[in-house]
Amino acid sequence: MQKDKRTSLTDGMFLSLMKSSLKGISQVILIENAVTGFIILMAITIFSYPLGIITLSSSIIGTLIGKLGGANENNVNSGLYGYNSVLTGIALTLFLTGPSQWFIALVGAALAAVFSAAMMHFMRNTGIPILTFPFIILTWFMLLASYKLKAFQLSPGLVPQDLSHWTLNISGKVDWLEGSFNGIGQIFFLDSTLAGILLFIGVFWAGWKYGLFSILGNAFALLISFVLGGEHSLIILGLYGYNAILTSIAVSIVFKEDHNRFAPISGIIAACVTVPLTASVATWLLPYGLPALTMPFVLSTWLFLGARKVLPRL
Amino acid sequence: MQKDKRTSLTDGMFLSLMKSSLKGISQVILIENAVTGFIILMAITIFSYPLGIITLSSSIIGTLIGKLGGANENNVNSGLYGYNSVLTGIALTLFLTGPSQWFIALVGAALAAVFSAAMMHFMRNTGIPILTFPFIILTWFMLLASYKLKAFQLSPGLVPQDLSHWTLNISGKVDWLEGSFNGIGQIFFLDSTLAGILLFIGVFWAGWKYGLFSILGNAFALLISFVLGGEHSLIILGLYGYNAILTSIAVSIVFKEDHNRFAPISGIIAACVTVPLTASVATWLLPYGLPALTMPFVLSTWLFLGARKVLPRL
Amino acid sequence: MQKDKRTSLTDGMFLSLMKSSLKGISQVILIENAVTGFIILMAITIFSYPLGIITLSSSIIGTLIGKLGGANENNVNSGLYGYNSVLTGIALTLFLTGPSQWFIALVGAALAAVFSAAMMHFMRNTGIPILTFPFIILTWFMLLASYKLKAFQLSPGLVPQDLSHWTLNISGKVDWLEGSFNGIGQIFFLDSTLAGILLFIGVFWAGWKYGLFSILGNAFALLISFVLGGEHSLIILGLYGYNAILTSIAVSIVFKEDHNRFAPISGIIAACVTVPLTASVATWLLPYGLPALTMPFVLSTWLFLGARKVLPRL
Numbered sequence: 048m049q050k051d052k053r054t055s056l057t058d059g060m061f062l063s064l065m066k067s068s069l070k071g072i073s074q075v076i077l078i079e080n081a082v083t084g085f086i087i088l089m090a091i092t093i094f095s096y097p098l099g100i101i102t103l104s105s106s107i108i109g110t111l112i113g114k115l116g117g118a119n120e121n122n123v124n125s126g127l128y129g130y131n132s133v134l135t136g137i138a139l140t141l142f143l144t145g146p147s148q149w150f151i152a153l154v155g156a157a158l159a160a161v162f163s164a165a166m167m168h169f170m171r172n173t174g175i176p177i178l179t180f181p182f183i184i185l186t187w188f189m190l191l192a193s194y195k196l197k198a199f200q201l202s203p204g205l206v207p208q209d210l211s212h213w214t215l216n217i218s219g220k221v222d223w224l225e226g227s228f229n230g231i232g233q234i235f236f237l238d239s240t241l242a243g244i245l246l247f248i249g250v251f252w253a254g255w256k257y258g259l260f261s262i263l264g265n266a267f268a269l270l271i272s273f274v275l276g277g278e279h280s281l282i283i284l285g286l287y288g289y290n291a292i293l294t295s296i297a298v299s300i301v302f303k304e305d306h307n308r309f310a311p312i313s314g315i316i317a318a319c320v321t322v323p324l325t326a327s328v329a330t331w332l333l334p335y336g337l338p339a340l341t342m343p344f345v346l347s348t349w350l351f352l353g354a355r356k357v358l359p360r361l
Numbered sequence: 362m363q364k365d366k367r368t369s370l371t372d373g374m375f376l377s378l379m380k381s382s383l384k385g386i387s388q389v390i391l392i393e394n395a396v397t398g399f400i401i402l403m404a405i406t407i408f409s410y411p412l413g414i415i416t417l418s419s420s421i422i423g424t425l426i427g428k429l430g431g432a433n434e435n436n437v438n439s440g441l442y443g444y445n446s447v448l449t450g451i452a453l454t455l456f457l458t459g460p461s462q463w464f465i466a467l468v469g470a471a472l473a474a475v476f477s478a479a480m481m482h483f484m485r486n487t488g489i490p491i492l493t494f495p496f497i498i499l500t501w502f503m504l505l506a507s508y509k510l511k512a513f514q515l516s517p518g519l520v521p522q523d524l525s526h527w528t529l530n531i532s533g534k535v536d537w538l539e540g541s542f543n544g545i546g547q548i549f550f551l552d553s554t555l556a557g558i559l560l561f562i563g564v565f566w567a568g569w570k571y572g573l574f575s576i577l578g579n580a581f582a583l584l585i586s587f588v589l590g591g592e593h594s595l596i597i598l599g600l601y602g603y604n605a606i607l608t609s610i611a612v613s614i615v616f617k618e619d620h621n622r623f624a625p626i627s628g629i630i631a632a633c634v635t636v637p638l639t640a641s642v643a644t645w646l647l648p649y650g651l652p653a654l655t656m657p658f659v660l661s662t663w664l665f666l667g668a669r670k671v672l673p674r675l
Numbered sequence: 676m677q678k679d680k681r682t683s684l685t686d687g688m689f690l691s692l693m694k695s696s697l698k699g700i701s702q703v704i705l706i707e708n709a710v711t712g713f714i715i716l717m718a719i720t721i722f723s724y725p726l727g728i729i730t731l732s733s734s735i736i737g738t739l740i741g742k743l744g745g746a747n748e749n750n751v752n753s754g755l756y757g758y759n760s761v762l763t764g765i766a767l768t769l770f771l772t773g774p775s776q777w778f779i780a781l782v783g784a785a786l787a788a789v790f791s792a793a794m795m796h797f798m799r800n801t802g803i804p805i806l807t808f809p810f811i812i813l814t815w816f817m818l819l820a821s822y823k824l825k826a827f828q829l830s831p832g833l834v835p836q837d838l839s840h841w842t843l844n845i846s847g848k849v850d851w852l853e854g855s856f857n858g859i860g861q862i863f864f865l866d867s868t869l870a871g872i873l874l875f876i877g878v879f880w881a882g883w884k885y886g887l888f889s890i891l892g893n894a895f896a897l898l899i900s901f902v903l904g905g906e907h908s909l910i911i912l913g914l915y916g917y918n919a920i921l922t923s924i925a926v927s928i929v930f931k932e933d934h935n936r937f938a939p940i941s942g943i944i945a946a947c948v949t950v951p952l953t954a955s956v957a958t959w960l961l962p963y964g965l966p967a968l969t970m971p972f973v974l975s976t977w978l979f980l981g982a983r984k985v986l987p988r989l
Contacts, residue, residue, distance in 0.1 A: 110860040112986070113986070114989070115988065116982070116985075116986025116988050117986055117987045117988040117989075118985055118986050119985075158948065161978060161979065161982045161986070161989075162978060162982070164981070164984075164985040164986045164989075165977065165978050165980075165981030165984075165985070166981070167985050168801065168981045168982070168984040168985050169801055169803075169981055172486055172800055173482065173483055175483075187955075188951070188952065188955040189951065189955070191954070191958040191959055192952075192954035192955045192958065193836065193952040193955070193958075194841055194843060194958040195843065195905065195906065195953075195955075195957055195958055196843075196847055196900075196903045196904050196905055196950075196954045196963070197843065197903070197904025197905075197956075198902070198903040198904045198953065199903070199951075206839065207835065207837075207838040208839065209521075209523065209839060210508065210521040210648060210649060210650070211520065211521040211522065211523060212720040213508055213512065215508060215509065217511055246701075250814035255419075255784040259529040272510075273514040273791035274512070275510040275511070275513070276510050276511025276512045277510055277511075278509065282506065320472065320512075323502070323503065323510065323513075324502065324506075324878050325509075326505070326506035326508070326509035326510045326513075327501075327502040327503070327505040327506045327509075329509055330505040330506065330507075330508040330509055330650070331505055333508070334648060334838060334962060335838060335958075335959070336839075337836070349479065350475060350476060350479050350557075351475070351477075351479075353478070353479030353480070353482045353483055354430070354475045354476070354478035354482070355481040356478075356479075356482040357430075357432055357433075357478040357479070357481050357482050358426070358427070358430025358431055358432050358475070358478045359430070359431045360429065360431040361428050361430050361475075361478075385953060453743070473929055486800055487796065487797055489796075523835075523837065523965060524822065524835040524964070525834065525835040525837060525964075526834065527822055529822060529823065531825055531827065533885075548940065553950075566889040572820070577980070586824075588825045588826070589824045589825070589826040589827070590824050590825025591823065591824055591825075592823065597692075613758060634786065636824075637817065637824065637827075638816065638820075639822035639823075640819070640822070640823035640824045640827075641815075641816040641817070641819040641820045641823075644819040644820065644822040644823055644963075645819055645821055645963070647822070648962060663788065663793065664790060664793050665793075666793075667792070667793030667794070667796045668744070668789045668792035668793040668796070670792075670794050670796040671744075671746055671747075671792040671796050672740070672741070672744025672745055672746050672789070672792045673744070673745045673747040674744050675744050675789075675792075
């Protein structure tokens with residue numbers, strides 16, 4: 048009998064851990080919903096089986112560090128210690144290669160949770176969320192380490208470029224539908240239309256508002272990036288869209304308060320601002336050959352959420 | 362009769378907006394004075410008619426965003442939402458070219474006001490002013506975007522340089538008087554002696570102390586930059602002077618309190634510190650071909666104002 | 676008699692200043708102990724007589740600025756205004772050359788104390804120590820200034836490198852004992868085994884715990900850097916060890932509280948994290964030819980101390 052009790056207790060803890068970890072996956076798109084997390088996990092697993100395993104493991108690692116470290120339980124259960132780990136695990140798996148790849152990705156996932164805790168402390172007074180800042184900085188540092196440590200083997204796609212010899216070539220046809228589905232896929236580094244459709248289903252499951260604003264943010268960003276003359280190849284890959292989707296959801300829905308009357312509009316404007324920001328961050332990183340990741344989303348969202356504290360109508 | 366009342370109300374609002382906007386222009390040199398703002402606007406307009414229009418429009422845009430967003434009215438009326446917009450508008454007009462130039466400059470002016478609000482929030486706890494930080498970061502980002510977006514066309518003066526092939530050539534004669542008047546002109550990107558004289562008049566109008574410390578800061582910086590072996594061409598253009606003028610006014614006069622006994626001295630020292638800072642920031646930006654703008658002023662002023670909170674006599 | 680009294684007062688002030696200055700030297704390794712400071716000063720002086728003079732002068736300058744500026748007396752007496760000045764003075768002496776070298780080093784030491792005060796203010800709300808951040812940023816800026824100011828002459832060892840032409844060569848035999856003693860020496864830029872032994876004596880004098888964790892941190896970092904495939908030449912020079920020593924002492928001993936149950940373990944993990952951080956920071960600085968200094972220590976320690984505020988068991 049006592050054994051049974053203990054088993055059910057262990058079962059309960061395991062279920063709670065799994066639920067928090069799935070929420071950790073959905074928190075990547077600022078949604079706290081285990082089902083959405085599961086649908087996203089499916090989308091990733093269909094795209095690549097090993098990537099699915101890394102995604103789930105990373106979220107579990109991050110959540111466990113939050114639990115064992117003694118963090119606020121609500122935060123842990125909402126998946127707030129998981130999403131930076133998920134992104135770090137995926138990114139390091141994709142941008143590194145060689146035998147240590149998996150090990151580095153999982154250690155990175157663990158460090159992402161520690162970094163998340165530190166950033167929560169440093170930003171506590173501001174009342175502004177840390178978003179995916181820990182994932183971005185940590186991944187950049189881990190990729191830079193590859194130039195000095197043999198065990199970190201960079202995948203061949205990441206090449207440092209000299210800005211003084213850089214020329215912009217935007218030619219190529221834009222496939223708008225492909226660009227749209229790739230936009231949401233790129234949040235998880237997937238450039239697959241099927242994965243994009245599944246992700247949209249996951250987002251709509253969590254609420255039609257999330258779905259609507261992810262479509263709106265994406266559409267405006269695609270349009271603006273085309274009008275401003277962005278590289279068409281990047282537009283098709285969805286690389287001008289994923290930051291806009293996240294920003295639109297964050298500023299229009301998740302972090303708005305009742306007195307922010309213009310929240311839907313300022314969210315769309317913030318999404319548009321990610322377009323030049325994506326261009327700037329990418330240029331800034333060219334000499335290091337690093338990807339922009341979700342930095343444009345973080346910067347634009349911090350900009351508008353910070354401004355809101357002083358301009359309450361925004 | 363009622364119509365008259367409404368007209369006079371609109372008139373009052375228009376006058377108040379213009380006054381705040383002119384103060385926004387004078388706040389660039391840390392002065393809250395509509396007449397000084399008007400004299401500066403004249404100096405800019407004489408130098409270039411379109412630049413004068415951009416200056417006034419940018420200040421109005423910034424002030425309007427503050428008003429409409431629901432910011433603290435005193436801050437809006439003092440021009441605190443205008444000066445970063447003014448500088449951003451001018452800088453983007455001068456450093457960009459092509460058909461979208463004006464549009465980008467005015468959108469930049471609007472974003473500068475949003476950024477100012479965000480920075481006010483992020484720095485509130487420190488009790489340290491945001492100075493021109495939003496303008497600097499925003500302008501750098503907008504200029505960097507030009508490498509990835511066709512609509513942003515960089516003016517040919519900004520060329521990225523490889524630090525490993527950089528050689529320093531300081532030769533050339535220094536014209537001290539020209540360098541002095543160019544120093545104050547460079548705050549508004551003007552290298553014209555007449556504009557410099559007008560700007561000095563505007564500064565003295567606001568108070569002899571402002572005038573005195575702008576001359577002192579400039580003189581010390583010119584001397585130090587010459588002694589430390591700065592490029593003579595840059596010294597003549599006033600590029601080692603404008604940050605010193607702003608820093609000297611900020612640390613010696615505007616942001617000092619009664620117990621800061623050594624304020625006049627520490628202001629001059631802070632002005633001198635902008636000289637190596639100008640060199641460092643310029644070097645740091647060489648690979649990106651970006652201008653240092655007023656970053657040396659911001660860094661030196663933050664350094665001394667922050668230190669003052671812990672070293673009260675400074 | 677009165678003369679005697681005045682003399683003894685002056686004597687007392689002089690002694691107090693010297694004691695604080697020696698503590699300023701020991702604070703470089705997070706220890707407040709005048710004897711340890713003296714032993715370190717000896718180690719530096721044996722390595723290079725002029726460097727010893729710079730070390731002591733820098734600490735005195737920093738401490739004096741704290742005293743004259745009116746800082747909290749306890750902080751001044753504990754040497755908290757000295758250690759950033761010490762490091763800045765030493766670093767500028769070693770990385771610069773030419774006739775102005777000494778003058779720049781001492782001005783740098785003075786600015787380091789002002790910068791320390793400013794950082795104390797900016798980080799006050801976080802409850803996290805400023806560590807050697809002022810020294811690092813100040814030294815980088817001063818070295819960058821050399822590309823634009825003739826008076827700043829860079830020593831020939833610092834060469835900017837293009838990341839796109841960088842190749843990693845880790846070959847060479849590792850002498851583990853030499854690497855170990857060089858690790859602690861590198862904190863003060865000394866690659867001498869004798870100096871390393873003296874420094875260890877100084878550390879053990881302050882308490883066996885300091886000694887133990889400096890050895891542990893160093894050993895783990897050496898091992899990890901070897902396993903991850905760091906350049907063997909750098910491992911021998913102790914360049915993967917000095918940040919680990921500082922981090923291990925900081926996280927395991929100095930800045931832990933009673934409820935941080937896993938402090939010894941998290942200190943060692945933090946020390947291991949400095950290894951990839953050292954690689955990343957060095958890569959990031961390659962295009963500028965700047966040394967990483969103690970930035971990996973600062974980043975890793977901030978990461979873990981910040982996380983501790985949210986994960987109390989860490």
